[in-house]
Amino acid sequence: MKTSLCAGLLLLAALCNAQAATPPQVETCTACHGAQGEGNALVGAPRLAGQQAEYLLVQLRDFKAGRRGYDANDRHGAQMRAVVASLDDSAFASLATYYSGLAFTSPGASSAADVTQGRELYQGTCASCHGPQAQGFAHLKTPRLNILDGAYLHRQLEHYAQGTRGSEEHAGTLGIWMRGISLQVRQDSERQALVDYITRLGASPASAIGH
Template sequence: MMGKRALWVCFVLLSGYSLAHAEGNAAAGKEKSEACASCHGDDGNSNAPIFPKLASQHASYTAKQLREFKSEKRANPTMTAMAEPLSDADIDDLSAYFAQQKIKLEKAGAANPLGETIYRTGNASSGVPACTGCHGPDGAGNPSAMFPALRGQYAAYLEKTLSDFKAGARANDANSIMRSIAAKLSNEEITAVSGYASGLQ
């Protein structure tokens, strides 16, 4: 039941998206990525878990985030300053470049029953849908719907992201879907599911 509900939610969100921007030029994006390297690494694999890995992330998702940093729909003064001078072509080129890079996967941790349960079946008692409905059974995400890939991402970054959605500090999710889900997660569940999603292969 929870799986069907999650799929329905994803379908509704997908219907509101439009992939209006052209595909970028990855070669041009590589040249433009030098300013990103200090935080996100030369190939999009950041060295610090507070900065997200951009390697292998769907170009549609990365482009959406950059545009929303630029417009301040997603609040982050540092990233707004970085994104503000970017043209649409710059954003598409950067997104295409990072999408072509190979993410350095995290090692799967110890058995994580709580994280696996939340990710694969959700929590019926609190109304949390399974993460698989939007992010896929292997954490690959959904580029058409701009749902990000989660596998290989730093657990610490995923945990911060869910905590920010829960607190309302991040509010650029379509139809408040991630804020409504995160609000129903306990801190223990957030930590567990972040660790589990990070280790997906």
């Protein structure tokens, strides 16, 4: 009896700790990003589960400060900026840590038409900041690209190139830097080859990340 009681108390304590570790503000995020942070390509919401916490924290702060989502042509970004405006800054760190700690399933590979071109573009423009497997680096505050869907990646490259994200008038240092990088990939066919390569990295065993 005592053993069962102790086991029950331990289980209850574990459940309470798990619930305490989930920030209450998560409810604001689940409508678009999913209950497990899996994202929803249909509404343009990227996967948050497993993303670099440092990167997520920077993005939350940038949305709140208007350094991202500042252009009406960035419809998804503007929506996200409005949502973040309702959150208190003190919640950002716990949200970033929470989503970074969630497990995720690697996205399926796209049917890349030219893997060689995509690989060359990635190695020449992205690998130094995002890593050889597109895993991102915490110390550089660069995101994991290998967990994001192709449509989101393509849209962000276009937004950077157009200045709807990363403009010198609004963005922070990292956004401005990324805009300069994106301008090196000018053709839509190049962007697609790059995106196809990154999504294939996400589907490869070498880039799978668990928690």
